[in-house]
Amino acid sequence: MTEAPVTPVDATSDTAIARAARDVFGWATLREGQLEAVRAPVSDRDVLAVMPTGYGKSAVYQLAGTVRGGVTVVVSPLIALQDDQVRSLREKHGLVAAAINSSRSDSENDEAWADVESGEPCFVFLSPEQLAKESVVARLVSRGVSLFTVDEAHCVSAWGHNFRPDYLGLGEVIDRLGHPPVVALTATGSGPVRDDIVDRLGLRDALVLARGFDRPNIRLEVVRHESDDDKRRAVVQQVVDAVGPGLVYVATRADAERYADALQARGIPAAAYHAGLPDAHREDVHERFIDGRVDIVVATSAFGMGIDKPDVRFVVHEAVTDSIDSYYQEVGRAGRDGGVARATLHYRAEDLGLRTFFASGVPSSESISLAFAAIKRSPGLSLSQLADALDVSARSARALVNLLEESRLVTSTARGLSAVGRRSPTVAARIASEKAAALHRVEKSRVQMVRGYAETLECRRIFLLGYFGENLGAPCGDCDTCSSSSAQEEFAREHTTTSPEGDASAYPLDTRVRHAKWGEGVVMRVEEDRITVFFDDEGYKVLSIEAVQQHRLLTLLPA
Secondary structure, three states, X not given: OOOOOOOOOOHHHHHHHHHHHHHOOOOOOOOOOHHHHHHHHHOOOOEXXXXXXXXXXXXXXXXXXXXXXXXXXXXXXXHHHXXXXXHHHHHHXXXXXXXXXXXXXXXXXXXXXXXXXXXXXEEEEEOOOXXXXXXXXXXXXXXXXXXXXXXXXXXXXXOOOOOOHHHHHHHHHXXXXXXXXXXXXXXXXXXXXXXXXXXXXXXXXXXXXXXXXXXXXXXEXXXXXXXXXXXXXXXXXXXXXXXXXXXXXXXXXXXXXXXXXXXHHOOOOEEEEOOOOOHHHHHHHHHHHHOOOOOEEEEOOOOOOOOOOOOOOEEEEOOOOOOHHHHHHHHOOOOOOOOOEEEEEEEOOOHHHHHHHHOOOOOOHHHHHHHHHHHHHOOOEOHHXXXXXXOOOHHHHHXXXXXXXXXXXXXXXXXXXXXXXXXXXXXXXXXXXXXXXXHHHHHHHXXXXXXXXXXXXXXXXXXXXXHOOOOOOOOOOOEHHHHOOHHHHHHHHHHHOOOOOOOHHHOOOOOEEEEOOOEEEEEEEEOOOEEEEEEOOOEEEEEEXXXXXXXXXXXXXXX
16 A cells, blocks of 8 residues: 655645644653644545554544544444543533433534534534434534534454444535545554555545554464364463453454353353343443453453553453454554553364354345345435345345445435436346345455465564565564464564565555456565565455566556
8 A cells, every 4th residue: 555645844834733732731742653643634635544542543533523623423333432532521621522312412412513513622422323314414514614523543454344334424424514634543453454545535635653562561372272172272271360350352252251250150250241242241341341340351342442541451362353354453452551462362273164164154145136126216215224125124124225335336325325327127136136245255365365474484463564565674572482482483484585487576565456367456565485466356365476577467556
């Protein structure tokens, strides 16, 4: 991925930013990359800032919003996180801030709107679901918005189809608001994910910043197991022996309950957390973990966003994740205080089959055809009306709509669903099915990259940072492969052996290429004898340099 050039330095803007940092927030200095990220929206430019958990992403929109004045919209997926941010801005910094969400009474939301519409500078926190409402967007249009912030922006790409589908409509909301400067923030994002965020949000001339991926205080390790029983015993014993608060990530809701019960039986204060639990119960688990009444949370990927707990000492993965992006984001919840922490992946090759299964949900051609026909027949149909017409759940209807949107066959706005063009339902189903198959191939390739991490003999930190486009330069010395010396051996081999038939330097990192069979892609990782390319419709492929150059498999594309 080619990052946008740095925003030119404006001494006046920098002075205003520094003054706000000092006088309003009490920050004498900013971290590397923060000033650059703030400078972009202050200068009317969009920015995507990819920074790890605990790095200070919130400071970007807080400073930019304070300097710009007016209304700063912050799209935040968790109500608890919205409340924390509002409280902090009001009580610590004396700023006007409000949250509008479904947990508040009508009178509380009316008070929040009064703050927004008062004419005073204001931060307003909204969920993506709120911004899917025509009435909410219309009120913001009437008031005017100076800055639009998308927190957890990876939801637009990595989780958009299944997790928070209303994130996918934010690009249209931004346009309806007159496209104020946009700040997109995320703690995870490989090159393809960053490209996807920029594209889906419609960012203009975006400055893309990726900083601080290396977390040297977190030791990385993978423990391999032959049987599921051995793995289960090892996970429980590791947590029993560990010191300090920790997180255990599992693949299924049943495993969350099972491991929590097993730990409680060993005298460990542990709680399960997954999407199948009532909202109040999940909120209670979250609060008890934050304040120390629960030491261990055993959770699916539903737990994590908005965790503001600096002293998590370990993160254990009982099973592989759906991608390196997800894995590293979850790992990043450890050691936010800078203290020593540990991240352990317990790995069985057989577990990859479960993740591949999770990535295999492709709707039938018949269901796609019926959905498209219903939307074409009744323009303006709502999602709930479509679900009723098809006699399916709202989740299934949303999956169909997302796929049709991905295929550019349907548009979804606050005014409802509309078909694009004059295609027949049969043709639309064929186009969408081909798109679904491509998405499935990409998801499976991401799982295979997790396999690569779990099975590599090289330094695990080199592997992870390379995935995100950063070069560590030498083995880290604090992962299991470094401890076993295999990392040093792999590093020495790669730097003393040259492929007899190829030169990897011909394919620099982030270069766009075209393959005769797999189409266009971007070079994600460069080694002495092979490169990893992310192809837009195929996902990740590891290619031998010798084969690539001998058979002229790749064509370099202009930047």
